Every structure is written in C-alpha cells, then in structure tokens.
Amino acid sequence: FVPSNINGQTYHHDATITTTRILMASGEGGDKEWAKALLESTAAIPGVFEEEMKMKGLLGKKTGANPKLTANARLVSWLSEEGGVYLSEESTWGEAPHPMAISTETKDEITNESSGRGLLARRDINDGDNLLKVPIKLCLTKSSARTALGKDVLPSEINEYLAVACQLIHERYVLGDKSFFKPYIDVLPETEEVNPTFTWSDDDLSFLNGSPVIAATQSLQMKLQREYDSLLGGDDGLCNKYPSRFPIEHYTMENWTWAFAMLFSRAIRLRNLKEGETLAMVPYADLINHSPFSQAYIDAREDGDWLFSSGEEEVILYADRGYRRMEQIYISYGQKSNAELLLLYGFAVERNPYNSVDVTVAIAPLTESFVKELNDDTIPVDPLAEEKVTFLASVGRESLVDFPCYADRYPVELLEFLRLMQMTPDDTRGKPLNDFDYSRTISAANEAAVLSSVIEAVTRQIDKYPNTEEDDAALIKDKGMFRLLSYNQRMAIRHRRNEKRLLKRTIAALENQMRKSGLDEIDLDRAEGSTLGQLLPGEERRYGMKQKTALEDRLDKMGLPVDIR
Numbered sequence: 001f002v003p004s005n006i007n008g009q010t011y012h013h014d015a016t017i018t019t020t021r022i023l024m025a026s027g028e029g030g031d032k033e034w035a036k037a038l039l040e041s042t043a044a045i046p047g048v049f050e051e052e053m054k055m056k057g058l059l060g061k062k063t064g065a066n067p068k069l070t071a072n073a074r075l076v077s078w079l080s081e082e083g084g085v086y087l088s089e090e091s092t093w094g095e096a097p098h099p100m101a102i103s104t105e106t107k108d109e110i111t112n113e114s115s116g117r118g119l120l121a122r123r124d125i126n127d128g129d130n131l132l133k134v135p136i137k138l139c140l141t142k143s144s145a146r147t148a149l150g151k152d153v154l155p156s157e158i159n160e161y162l163a164v165a166c167q168l169i170h171e172r173y174v175l176g177d178k179s180f181f182k183p184y185i186d187v188l189p190e191t192e193e194v195n196p197t198f199t200w201s202d203d204d205l206s207f208l209n210g211s212p213v214i215a216a217t218q219s220l221q222m223k224l225q226r227e228y229d230s231l232l233g234g235d236d237g238l239c240n241k242y243p244s245r246f247p248i249e250h251y252t253m254e255n256w257t258w259a260f261a262m263l264f265s266r267a268i269r270l271r272n273l274k275e276g277e278t279l280a281m282v283p284y285a286d287l288i289n290h291s292p293f294s295q296a297y298i299d300a301r302e303d304g305d306w307l308f309s310s311g312e313e314e315v316i317l318y319a320d321r322g323y324r325r326m327e328q329i330y331i332s333y334g335q336k337s338n339a340e341l342l343l344l345y346g347f348a349v350e351r352n353p354y355n356s357v358d359v360t361v362a363i364a365p366l367t368e369s370f371v372k373e374l375n376d377d378t379i380p381v382d383p384l385a386e387e388k389v390t391f392l393a394s395v396g397r398e399s400l401v402d403f404p405c406y407a408d409r410y411p412v413e414l415l416e417f418l419r420l421m422q423m424t425p426d427d428t429r430g431k432p433l434n435d436f437d438y439s440r441t442i443s444a445a446n447e448a449a450v451l452s453s454v455i456e457a458v459t460r461q462i463d464k465y466p467n468t469e470e471d472d473a474a475l476i477k478d479k480g481m482f483r484l485l486s487y488n489q490r491m492a493i494r495h496r497r498n499e500k501r502l503l504k505r506t507i508a509a510l511e512n513q514m515r516k517s518g519l520d521e522i523d524l525d526r527a528e529g530s531t532l533g534q535l536l537p538g539e540e541r542r543y544g545m546k547q548k549t550a551l552e553d554r555l556d557k558m559g560l561p562v563d564i565r
C-alpha cells in the first residue's frame with residue numbers, strides 16, 4: 001500500500017480507492033474527477049471542520065469552555081470504544097472520515113428558534129451513503145431495562161415506554177457517574193430544553209386556548225400521572241416494594257416527566273429486528289433533527305454483510321439525498337402534524353405538509369325520541385333516523401366523528417359518514433341504506449348537505465379561539481415584542497395562527513368545491529333547510545363514550561400508552 005501526499009496530508013491509496021470509486025459511481029470516472037472525489041471524501045486537517053463550525057456559531061457560545069462540547073467528545077469516544085462505532089474525522093485503513101459531525105447549536109431557518117444539537121455533513125455526502133451504524137447493545141430498550149433493573153420487577157409483558165423510562169431514571173439519577181451509559185445520558189437535554197406541551201405550565205397552555213392541542217396535552221398529563229401512580233407510587237408500587245432499586249427520592253414525578261420527554265422526543269421504533277418491533281433510544285442517531293421533507297428514516301438490520309455477519313444487530317441510517325459540506329442532515333420522524341410535534345417534541349414546523357387540525361363533527365339522527373327531547377315544532381323527524389342508527393352500529397361507527405382537517409384534503413371516511421347521515425327518502429327511493437356506495441356522490445343535494453356540514457363544523461372550530469388569525473399575525477409581526485415572550489408562548493401563538501389559517505383555507509376550498517360542482521341554490525336550500533340530521537357542537541356526547549380522536553388514533557399507531565379522554 002503506497003501512501004500518497006495530498007495537501008500536506010497522508011492518505012492510503014488502497015483505503016481511499018474503495019471509497020472514492022463508490023463516490024464516483026455517477027461521474028465519468030476520469031483522473032481529474034477521481035482526484036476531486038478523493039479530496040472531497042477526506043477530511044482536511046483534523047479539527048478544521050470543528051474550527052469552522054465554531055466560527056459559524058454552531059458549537060454554542062464562543063467564549064469559555066463549553067460543557068456541551070466535552071459531552072459530545074465523550075459520547076464519540078464511548079461509541080467508538082464500547083461499540084466500535086466509527087466516528088473518526090480522519091480517514092484510516094478501509095474507511096473514509098466519518099460523514100457527520102455534531103453541532104451543539106442548530107437553528108430553524110424560518111423562525112430562527114433554536115433546535116438544539118444536530119448533525120452536520122462533515123464532507124459532501126452522496127445519496128445512499130451509509131451514515132451511521134450503532135450496535136443494539138448501546139441502545140436503551142425494554143430488554144436493557146429488564147437487565148438493568150431485574151426481570152422480577154419488570155415483567156416481560158411490561159409496556160416498553162414504562163420499562164425504558166425506569167431505566168432512564170436508573171442510569172441518570174440512581175447510578176449517575178457509575179452508569180455505563182453516562183456519556184449518552186450526559187448529552188440528553190433537560191425537560192426545559194425540549195418543552196413538549198405536556199410539560200408546560202397552565203399559564204403557557206392558555207396561549208393555546210381553542211386549539212385541540214390543549215385537550216390532548218391534558219389527557220397526556222393525566223395519563224402519565226396515572227402510569228406513575230400505578231407502577232411506582234402507592235403501597236403496591238415498585239418504590240415501596242423495592243426501595244433499594246427504586247429509591248423514591250429519584251423516582252419522582254418530575255424525573256418521570258423528564259424520562260417521558262426523552263422517550264417521546266427521541267425514541268425510535270425499530271421494525272426490522274429479529275425479536276420484532278422494538279422501541280429504542282439510540283445514541284448519536286437521536287441527535288438528528290426532523291424535516292418533514294426528508295426521506296431518511298432509521299431502522300435496524302443484522303450486522304455486516306452475508307459473508308461476515310456476526311449475527312449481532314445494529315441500527316443503520318442511509319443518506320436520502322446528496323448533502324453539501326456543512327449542511328444539516330435531517331431525518332423524518334414520520335408524517336406528523338404540528339399538534340403531534342408540539343405535544344411530543346416541543347416544536348412545530350412552519351411549512352408542514354402533514355399539518356392538520358382535528359375537527360369534530362357530530363350529527364344526531366333525528367329519531368322520534370330525540371325530536372321530542374328537542375321540543376321544537378319546526379324540527380321534523382327523519383324517517384330514516386332509526387335505520388341510520390342501526391347502520392352506524394353495524395359498521396362500528398358512532399354519530400360523532402373526529403377527523404383531521406388538512407390544508408388540501410379531508411378524509412374519505414368523513415365524507416362517507418356524512419353522506420350516510422344526510423340521506424333522505426328522495427335519495428333512497430325505498431332502497432335500504434346499506435345498498436349504497438358512500439364513497440361516491442349520492443346526489444347533488446346530498447353532496448351539498450355534506451359539504452355545508454363540514455363547513456359548519458370547521459367554522460365552529462375557528463370560533464373556539466379567543467382571537468383571530470389577524471390578531472396573531474400582528475403579534476408575530478412585531479418582532480421586538482414577540483421576542484419578549486417565552487419560547488412556549490411564541491410556539492403557542494405561531495401554532496394557533498397556523499391552525500386558524502389552515503381551517504380558513506379549508507372553508508374557502510369547500511366553498512369553491514361547492515361552486516365548481518355546480519351545487520345550485522336549490523341543493524343548498526335543501527342542505528340548509530332540512531338536513532335531516534342535526535349538527536351538534538363537537539363536545540356533545542349524546543351517544544355513549546366519545547370515539548377516539550384523530551390524534552389519539554395516530555398516537556395509538558405509534559404504540560404510545562395514551563388514551564386521550
């Protein structure tokens with residue numbers, strides 16, 4: 001192997017040839033290009049990249065020793081020593097320099113709010129490059145939690161979130177300096193640095209009045225308290241039964257909240273493990289910030305290729321596109337609305353294509369008994385009401401649906417539900433209700449009734465906010481005053497403004513659709529005059545228990561132990 005000297009640095013040909021050949025895959029492959037790729041794929045003088053980050057303010061404050069930098073360095077050595085994770089800034093035999101570097105201070109480009117630590121491209125990165133491999137043994141999972149705290153106290157059927165929360169407290173507060181995971185625990189943020197809404201004060205939450213995020217937040221808070229009480233507190237709780245392993249002074253509600261702030265904002269669901277789906281806290285990988293536009297996501301696989309596989313498993317990440325040097329690398333945390341992001345991660349994305357606002361549509365079929373209750377002579381009994389109630393029950397629906405309202409679409413199920421609820425004898429002409437295909441337009445009048453009931457439900461949602469979108473826009477525009485508010489308050493104002501904007505756009509789009517579909521005055525007359533279903537305010541719970549909200553549904557799919565009620 002002949003070392004060569006480029007720009008005063010020594011490189012080993014054999015090592016770099018392999019990497020640069022791959023890097024050049026899409027190029028013409030000439031000598032000049034090879035030399036260029038060689039330069040791009042290797043680090044400049046060690047430390048230069050860090051120096052550059054420092055100049056750009058990406059390593060936090062410029063003066064004095066920064067404990068965050070020391071913590072980063074310790075994490076990198078720990079990963080390399082304990083897990084053989086290759087994070088070197090220099091190229092060595094068989095390896096190009098590691099493609100990423102930790103920045104202690106990243107910012108949102110639109111709002112200029114801090115997004116904490118993040119990972120930057122140390123060099124140009126090509127689409128498909130392997131960015132990261134972390135062995136499972138360095139991750140926190142239910143299995144590591146049961147090993148750390150005892151399989152007798154954390155049974156195999158325990159919920160993963162609860163198990164890992166116990167281990168987080170154990171490593172950080174009980175073991176402290178003695179913890180094997182200390183270098184990882186030391187880079188985890190404080191609750192106040194994440195600020196998910198479930199940790200906000202009531203005062204800050206009141207800035208979200210009118211938003212569905214408040215109900216979701218309060219339910220999550222109650223849920224966490226209940227989980228704490230039943231697992232750790234009380235006579236039967238782990239703190240009382242096993243005080244040496246679960247010392248009450250460390251297993252406090254405050255630390256429990258911190259553990260959940262970490263879990264909700266950083267844990268990853270690995271789907272490809274031999275054991276099946278597993279929730280994991282993955283060091284280093286959890287330093288990557290979210291972009292809804294990123295195609296990259298993290299998963300697991302068996303270590304090495306088929307010939308050299310050790311049978312161990314690791315977490316991997318590939319680049320979803322090319323990155324230029326110094327660019328921040330993002331992954332997608334999933335197609336999340338801003339409400340979910342605020343609730344669980346403490347931030348929202350200004351131009352989020354997956355943003356939605358949950359709106360409740362409740363329609364009470366006008367049965368004879370219900371009309372009697374209403375005691376209003378002008379409201380007629382719907383001759384199909386009983387059949388509607390039976391039909392809904394047979395398909396497992398209630399007369400109340402909660403649906404996510406997106407900027408540009410609404411769910412098919414909502415339209416199907418409303419088409420059914422707005423059926424009249426003119427539409428059925430004697431046929432039974434289950435003879436119809438509700439995924440299609442039934443009649444012009446039925447469609448007009450459907451669209452106007454969505455408009456009414458969305459308008460009701462807008463009316464819940466104490467102030468208008470224009471008021472919020474004015475607050476945000478006054479930059480000097482806006483900066484004086486706390487981070488949570490700024491987040492809340494931006495969020496409620498975006499919700500209102502989205503809802504107003506929905507109404508405009510629906511009105512447009514009605515005009516475009518040629519739904520004329522007569523159709524609308526019928527829609528408004530005799531909808532044969534009474535649109536109820538969202539909160540009304542006439543028919544038994546409330547259904548799962550759209551947000552609950554999505555949290556459920558994440559495997560979160562949350563029921564928002």
Ligand SMILES: C[S@@+](CC[C@H](N)C(=O)[O-])C[C@H]1O[C@@H](n2cnc3c(N)ncnc32)[C@H](O)[C@@H]1O
Pocket residue numbers: 108114115116117118187188189193194265266286287288289290291344345346347348349
């Ligand atoms: C998995 S961690 C990413 C690393 C994190 N920035 C840190 O300092 O450790 C998720 C947290 O990062 C922050 N974050 C991630 N993406 C963000 C974004 N696009 N804008 C603002 N904050 C973001 C939020 O605080 C979120 O709870």
